[in-house]
Amino acid sequence: MSSSPTVQNKVYRLGSSPLVHAPGIIAWAISGYWNEPDRQQLRRVITGTWSGIPVDVVDKVLSKELPYSVDDETVVIDASALTQVDA
Numbered sequence: 516m517s518s519s520p521t522v523q524n525k526v527y528r529l530g531s532s533p534l535v536h537a538p539g540i541i542a543w544a545i546s547g548y549w550n551e552p553d554r555q556q557l558r559r560v561i562t563g564t565w566s567g568i569p570v571d572v573v574d575k576v577l578s579k580e581l582p583y584s585v586d587d588e589t590v591v592i593d594a595s596a597l598t599q600v601d602a
Contacts, residue, residue, distance in 0.1 A: 525595040531588035
C-alpha cells in the first residue's frame with residue numbers, strides 16, 4: 516500500500532488507513548533507528564508507505580532531529596524550517 520502525504524508549505528501529513536496506523540509506524544521506526552544497519556530499511560518502509568516525502572526529512576524525523584506531532588491518526592511533520600539542501 517502506498518499513499519502520498521499531503522504537503523502544504525513543507526508540512527507533510529502522513530495519513531492512516533485501515534491497514535496502516537501512521538503514528539504507530541513512525542514510533543516503531545524511531546525506536547529501531549538507533550541501530551545503524553537497520554536505518555536504510557526503516558527509511559524505505561516510510562518512503563514506500565508515503566511516497567513523496569523526501570528521504571532527508573524522514574531521516575531527520577527518525578533520528579529525532581525534526582519533531583513531529585499527531586493530529587488524530589495523522590502524523591504532521593513541519594519541515595518548513597529546513598533549508599532547501601536539507602529537504
